[in-house]
Structures are given as C-alpha cells and as structure tokens.
Amino acid sequence: MKDLDVLIIGAGPIGIACALECKKRGWDYTIIEKGALTNSLFNYPLNMTFFSTSEKLEIDDIPFISSNPKPTRNEALEYYRRVSTSNDLNINLYESVIDISKTETTFNIESDKANYKSKKVIIATGFYDIPNLLNVPGEDLPKVFHYYKEAHPFTLQNIAVVGASNSSVDAALEIYRKGGNVSMIVRGDAIGERVKYWVKPDILNRIEEGSITAYFNAEITEIKPTEITINTAEGKKTIPNDYVIALTGYQPNFKFLEKAGIEFSKDGKSIPNYNSKTMESNVEGLYLAGVICGGKETHKWFIENSRIHATMIAEHLAQNI
Template sequence: MKNSELDVLIIGAGPIGIACALECKKQKLNYAVLEKGALTNSLFHYPLNMTFFSTSEKLEIDAIPFISNNPKPTRNEALEYYRRVATSNALEIYLYEKVEAIKQTELGFNVQSTKSLYTAKKVIIATGFYDLPNLLNVPGEDLPKVVHYYKEAHPFTLQDVAVVGASNSSVDAALEIYRKGGHVTMVIRGEAIGERVKYWVKPDIVNRIEEGSIKAYFNSEIKEITPSHLVIQTPEGDKTIANDYVVALTGYHPDFTFLKTVGIELSKDGKSIPKYHPETMETNVKGLYLAGVICGGKETHKWFIENSRIHAKIIVEHLKKQI
C-alpha cells in the first residue's frame, strides 16, 4: 500500500532517480519515487536504434552489472537494464503520476501530485531536461510537419526532410533518414558538424555532405516554415526549398518554471544553472536536493548518467543525518 508520509520523496524515475531510490532503500529510509511518464521516460523516447556514447559499465548504478552485447549499449538494452534494476529491487516507484506543486512546511514539504498529497521530510528532484525542447520560434513551427523528437526513419521515406542541428541526435537522424530513402537537408547554425558528435559517426556525415548525398546549409537558420516549403537564412541570402517535414533537434532544457515555483534560484548569466551546494547537492531551499542532468541548467552537456551517478550517495548521506 502506498505510503503518503515519507522521509524522502524523489521526483523522476530516470537512471539517477532510480539510483537515489536504491540508496534510500539501503539506508532504510521511507521513500517513494513519482514519475509523470513511463519508467526511464526520457530513455523510452530516445530513437529506437540509438547507441549510447558511453560503455555499459559507465551507465551502471549502485555497482549492479550492466551486460550488453557490445561495449556501447543500445536504447533497448538500457531500458532492459534499468527496468530489471527497478523490478528486482522492488523499488517504490509510481508511474504516470505528475508532481504539480511542492510547498515547504515547518516539518518538510507537502507535495501534490495528480493522484495524491504527500508529506516528505526531504525532496530530491531528478527530472532531467528531455521533456521541453528548445523551440525555433519561427512562423510555421506549430505546423504538424514539425517535430522536436525523432523515433525512426520509416515515416520520412521518399520525403523532403530538413534536419535542424548538428549534434549527435541530428546527425544520427540525418544519416538514418537518408539511408531509408529520405531526401535530407541539414540546417546548421554553426560552421561545422558539432565537436561532440560521436567519433565513429562524424566521418560518415562529413563524407555524405561532401559527396552531396545530404545537403547542408552551414551558418544558417530556418526563417519560415510553410506547409510545402522552408525559407532558410544563409550567408548567401534567403533560400526557399521544398519541404515535407522538419525534424528540429535543437536540444532541450529543464523545466525552469517548476524550479522557480518551488523557490530554487537560477543563475543570471544566461545559463540558468540552479543554485545548489556541490558537496551536498542541497539547493538554496533547505531540504530540497537536485540530482542528475538538471543540475546543469541550460548547459545540458555538463551532466550525464555516468558523472552524476554519484549524486545519489552524496544526497542520501547528507539528508540521513538530518532525519
């Protein structure tokens, strides 16, 4: 039976939220994890054929072995791993239950979800950033042909597809759509393919662009989207091209509105980095902690599963002394 009076309430059932739950269970704390979507919701929405940059051991949590067929695991292998970790350890995780409000009290926090009201002495926010895309903010972005998430290439076969961005996700999508018979044009704000693109993929996209199989506009941005065309602002002037779909993989950001609503301060330098103590992960709101990639604000390349796994032990070690 679900307990609504908790020592610790964890928001987000991604890898880091699961790691926090494991640590709470080991320390015999009364905890629960609330997740607004599926287990590891962000990973679930990754492209079907995605391969991680990291090797499997760097994605392990709580020293539980992650065995994959190849050194770099796939999305499906990661889903299986974190699913087995959660179920085998009988973690208290409640899915499809969104947190709507957090209110600080003298004894801790009242947390209202879509299903229940909880009281918790401490709260850990481990919600990541994948749910909110960075928008293009151009006319026509609200057309059905524009998507900010990429799942698979088949729907784009024989279509004129513009892929926006030059990151790993953009490059993977462009190559896969091209190989499944789509006519791909990349629109890239910078002067080259991103520096962080996987080293074994980068030569492939560079070669496809150089041979003309994939058209690329560098130092360019989409200016307008219509049902049948795109207007692209390029160094040589505006270009109008035929277009059926826009796959705008321009990155994502944390829910800053939610963080500010619960009282967490954000940096004023344009990076919106939440205020927290790096030695404890406690924010400026006493008893409220951050874990995982959300700690980076708009710098979403700063924290990953592999370097934020340690947040769980840091946080639980600190909060246990106060409960």
C-alpha cells in the same frame, strides 16, 4: 496523505539510483514519475547507441551486460527496468507533481493523483521534456517534430533536419539510408564538436559527396506546408520540404523549479543554486540530482558523471533523517 522520509521526483537512472540508496538505509521513500519508467530514455530514437560504455551507465554497482561495449537504447531500458523491478522499488508512474510547498519541518507535495508529506525531496527530472523552439512562423504545423524516433515514416520525403549535434547527425544519416532526401540546417559553420567520433567521418563524407545537403551558417525563417525558407550566407533560399525535424536541444522545467523556491545563476546559464558537496539546493531539505543541475548547460551532466549524486545526497540525508 502519505508520510515519507524522502520523495523523489523523476524515475530516470539517477532517480532510480537515489531510490536504491534510500532502500538500503531503510527510509520510507517513493518515486513519482509523470511518464514511463526512464521516460527520457524511452523517448530516444529506437536505434540509438550510447556514447558511454555499459559499465559507466551502471548504478549501485549492479552489472550492466550489453552485446557491445556501447549499449543500445533497448539494452538500457531493459537494464534500468530490471534494476527497478528486481529491487522492488516504490515507483508511481504516470503521476505528475503539481506543487511543492515547505513548512518549517516538512514538504507538502501535491500530485494529480495524491498528496504527500515528506521530510526531504529530491528532484531528478532531467531536461528532455521541453524542447528549444525555433520560434518561426509555421512551427506549429503537424509536419514539424522536436523529437525523432525512427526513419521509416520519412522515406521518399524531403526532410530538413535542424541542428548538428549527435541527435541531428544520427537522424540525418538514418533517414538518408532509409531513402529520405535530407537537408541539414546548421546555425554554426560546422558539424558539432561533440558528435561521436565514429559517426563524424560518416556525416562529413555524406555531405562532401552530396548525398546529404548541409546549409551552414543558416537558419529557418518560415515553415510552409510544402517548403521552408532559410537564411544562408549566400542569401535567402526556399527549398521543397515535407517534414522538419528540429533537434535543437531541450531545457529543464525552470518554472517548476522556481515554483519550488530554487534560485538560479544570473549569467544566462540558469544554473540552479545547490551545494556541490551535498547536492542540497538553496531550499533546505530539497536536493537536485542528475542533468538538471546544469541548467541550460545540458551537456554538462549525464548518467555516467552524475550517478555519484545519489550517494552524495544519501550521505548528507543520513545526518538529517
């Protein structure tokens, strides 16, 4: 049994920022991460470019130097890896938390590798692990992907990209340029408003010229081995299909949070209950940090505007440890 001052769940950028704050104050801490370091960033598309500039992705005032104003996925991985290793942070990777229970003064944390006792717990697990499903027949076929890595496997194939967000648009354009026959299935009537401003004209022009076929106000109703059926404003259509890339967003692990005792808003947004000044949840001593604070509003918090959570938590913890 390991006794800690602070146990941090999640080794993304915000979890790392929390660890840096703990180390500066001399607290006994550990990060537990069920995947790789910055696991969500690792699972981003290989050629992804951030919307944010590099200085807005910095943590603890450690400079992030990139080749261009907007860094790439690989540059971000290198930055957070160097921050973690050069500061010799206590991080346990590929270890999953199974249960969190609270006694009067401490938390008992059980993982698949060890048991811990900690005075405080910070959950900074993000939201990238659980995709929003289409819930249609055939979604379990091996041709359906909820994550996109690179375009090469889809060359000379009929590809349906579901969604109109940044990730969907990036995938559609990259696959088209690598020789795939791309159709976009979009529930709304237009490409998403938050699509990167330097990318949006590109996708609109490709749709207008017919290089990419876009079905707006449309939804997939069935997926079969060689085709998909979609409902459109003009009625039902069946189109040839080899792969479906359903980039319909992701959500936090609400069951894990509920099991830890965290309460949520009842407005359909499932925003967890926390103090916006201290980031402490309704469970005393249990803090939330990063994008997980937005519940289903996964666009509300991201690295550049949630970096401050680490300092806010540390300042409150300093009064209680």
